[in-house]
Amino acid sequence: MTSTQISSTGTQSAGGDTHVSVQDLRKTYGSFAAVDGITFDIERGETFALLGPNGAGKSTTIEILEGYRDRTSGTASVLGVDPQHGGIDWKSRLGIVLQSTGESGNVSVQEQLSHFARLYPNPRDVDEVIAAVGLTEKAKTRIKSLSGGQRRRVDVALGVIGRPELLFLDEPTTGFDPEARREFWELIRSLKREGTTILLTTHYLDEAAQLSDRAGVIAGGKLIDIGKIDELGAADARIPVVRWTDQNGTHEERTLEPAGVVARLYASLGAEPQGLEVIRPSLEDIYLELVSAYEKTTDVKSTEKELS
Amino acid sequence: MNTIALGVDRARYETKIYFRQGDTIFFTFLFPIVMLSIFSVAFSSAGKYGTNPDGSGGITAAAFYLPGMIAAGILLSGIQNLAVDIAMERSDGTLKRLGGTPLPVVSYFIGKFGQVLVTSLLQIALLILIAHFAFGVALPTEAAKWGTLAWVYLLGITTSAVLGIALSRVPRTGKSATAVIIPIVLVLQFISGVYLQFSLLPTWLQNIASVFPLKWMAQGMRYVFLPDTFSKVEQGSTWNLGTIALVLAIWLVGGLIAARLTFRWIRKDS
Numbered sequence: 148m149t150s151t152q153i154s155s156t157g158t159q160s161a162g163g164d165t166h167v168s169v170q171d172l173r174k175t176y177g178s179f180a181a182v183d184g185i186t187f188d189i190e191r192g193e194t195f196a197l198l199g200p201n202g203a204g205k206s207t208t209i210e211i212l213e214g215y216r217d218r219t220s221g222t223a224s225v226l227g228v229d230p231q232h233g234g235i236d237w238k239s240r241l242g243i244v245l246q247s248t249g250e251s252g253n254v255s256v257q258e259q260l261s262h263f264a265r266l267y268p269n270p271r272d273v274d275e276v277i278a279a280v281g282l283t284e285k286a287k288t289r290i291k292s293l294s295g296g297q298r299r300r301v302d303v304a305l306g307v308i309g310r311p312e313l314l315f316l317d318e319p320t321t322g323f324d325p326e327a328r329r330e331f332w333e334l335i336r337s338l339k340r341e342g343t344t345i346l347l348t349t350h351y352l353d354e355a356a357q358l359s360d361r362a363g364v365i366a367g368g369k370l371i372d373i374g375k376i377d378e379l380g381a382a383d384a385r386i387p388v389v390r391w392t393d394q395n396g397t398h399e400e401r402t403l404e405p406a407g408v409v410a411r412l413y414a415s416l417g418a419e420p421q422g423l424e425v426i427r428p429s430l431e432d433i434y435l436e437l438v439s440a441y442e443k444t445t446d447v448k449s450t451e452k453e454l455s
Numbered sequence: 456m457n458t459i460a461l462g463v464d465r466a467r468y469e470t471k472i473y474f475r476q477g478d479t480i481f482f483t484f485l486f487p488i489v490m491l492s493i494f495s496v497a498f499s500s501a502g503k504y505g506t507n508p509d510g511s512g513g514i515t516a517a518a519f520y521l522p523g524m525i526a527a528g529i530l531l532s533g534i535q536n537l538a539v540d541i542a543m544e545r546s547d548g549t550l551k552r553l554g555g556t557p558l559p560v561v562s563y564f565i566g567k568f569g570q571v572l573v574t575s576l577l578q579i580a581l582l583i584l585i586a587h588f589a590f591g592v593a594l595p596t597e598a599a600k601w602g603t604l605a606w607v608y609l610l611g612i613t614t615s616a617v618l619g620i621a622l623s624r625v626p627r628t629g630k631s632a633t634a635v636i637i638p639i640v641l642v643l644q645f646i647s648g649v650y651l652q653f654s655l656l657p658t659w660l661q662n663i664a665s666v667f668p669l670k671w672m673a674q675g676m677r678y679v680f681l682p683d684t685f686s687k688v689e690q691g692s693t694w695n696l697g698t699i700a701l702v703l704a705i706w707l708v709g710g711l712i713a714a715r716l717t718f719r720w721i722r723k724d725s
């Protein structure tokens with residue numbers, strides 16, 4: 148991967164087309180590398196998903212970009228600013244939904260959102276945001292008496308209330324019921340139409356596939372793949388599979404021409420094949436394959452280390 | 456909105472939240488009022504304070520304890536309330552969330568100060584009203600004494616609030632906040648003449664207490680509420696208003712610098 152080096156002192160113009168640029172980012176805790184040399188860019192208006200198993204380093208990466216944690220090395224630029232030195236103006240252009248929050252919530256949904264709206268120069272309409280996260284009926288309820296999923300929706304609402312140019316979403320839909328997730332997807336799509344740049348992490352691969360333009364997969368603090376959603380993984384991992392059953396058992400055939408295979412099968416059987424399926428590997432299948440392949444290589448490496 | 460307007464907005468929001476929390480209302484808001492009532496009732500038959508050698512004159516327990524309780528109220532509303540409140544906000548994620556918004560730190564401080572000002576004014580008004588109407592404590596009649604009340608209060612509450620913000624960095628977690636802060640303010644109250652008569656403490660303890668602001672706030676309040684004859688038991692047999700202003704001002708400036716330099720929305724190492 149080649150990309151131009153951004154010096155840590157010089158800043159890009161704020162109107163640049165790259166909203167997030169990360170190069171060789173590292174964050175260590177003692178001798179443990181939580182983030183171990185990650186490089187990626189996010190363009191203006193793009194939705195980028197960071198995928199990876201628990202403990203992969205997603206939240207650490209996001210919190211470095213939000214300015215909450217200091218990186219150990221590498222460079223990072225967010226809206227043209229080094230996040231370690233982001234000021235008030237910079238923060239007013241960001242929206243942040245953290246992975247977890249635990250405030251006492253002694254205010255109502257409406258009070259909390261109205262208050263936060265006043266912190267931003269050009270906020271969204273409070274009632275519209277409350278409606279967009281499906282909390283209109285709960286607007287006057289104290290946040291502490293909301294259910295877990297409802298509280299999470301307040302987090303999302305607070306993240307978008309300031310009309311951010313760049314929105315960070317760290318597992319935003321944890322605890323959402325299926326309907327709430329669909330509503331959330333609609334909200335994100337409307338933000339995308341307005342040109343919002345979004346960095347998303349999620350363990351719901353269907354969500355990532357629905358919402359994001361590109362994704363990066365990280366494991367063990369390393370970026371193991373990055374690309375357009377439909378180009379992730381090894382080329383053969385994305386090849387569709389035709390599956391059917393006959394008296395000899397279940398058959399599978401990986402093919403770029405599944406319709407052709409089915410047609411031939413039908414011709415040779417002279418009848419409807421039993422249990423016929425054409426399976427396009429989902430993002431989840433591809434992701435699982437990527438991560439397990441990565442884990443195998445690191446297992447081999449660590450066994451080699453132990454042996455030597 | 457500018458920094459000041461946002462601060463005023465925060466003050467409104469914070470005050471609203473303050474009165475929704477049952478535990479702070481008891482421990483910082485009502486505590487001095489409860490203590491004054493207990494002392495007034497418990498010591499009501501113990502005779503008068505500061506009587507002449509022939510047994511005439513003197514004041515009631517309520518009148519004697521009122522100044523100390525006002526001073527304690529100022530300390531609690533500032534130091535204890537803010538140090539615990541901010542430590543909690545740091546550990547429950549409130550400050551992390553605010554730190555991700557364009558809220559200026561100074562607006563946040565103004566908001567906290569506004570909340571402290573509103574609640575402590577209410578508290579002191581309640582203390583004075585209860586002392587006067589329930590326990591018959593005579594209130595000062597000279598305008599100058601009320602003027603002194605005003606400046607000692609303002610200087611005291613500002614100093615306490617600023618020290619509260621600075622001290623909020625000390626507890627590592629919100630859970631430990633009350634355990635760290637309450638002993639500090641409790642010891643200060645005992646050695647500064649709130650519960651125990653200051654003139655009866657050993658000199659070395661009086662000298663230690665004189666380093667801290669509470670002793671001076673209590674002394675200022677004694678000047679306002681006690682008869683002038685009580686000045687003879689003060690250190691140096693005088694009310695020493697100048698030193699009160701000086702000591703509080705030093706703590707104010709020191710606290711302001713410490714608060715501004717040490718305040719962080721979150722602990723970055725975690």
Ligand SMILES: Nc1ncnc2c1ncn2[C@@H]1O[C@H](COP(=O)(O)OP(=O)(O)OP(=O)(O)O)[C@@H](O)[C@H]1O
Pocket residue numbers: 176180181199200201202203204205206207208246724725
């Ligand atoms: N403050 C810290 N001190 C020590 N180790 C930490 C700290 N923060 C994170 N780590 C470690 O860094 C690794 C990455 O954590 P991170 O929270 O970034 O994972 P994640 O990808 O967000 O996982 P999840 O999907 O569970 O949210 C983990 O192994 C975690 O234990």
Ligand SMILES: [Mg+2]
Pocket residue numbers: 205206207246317
């Ligand atoms: Mg995480």
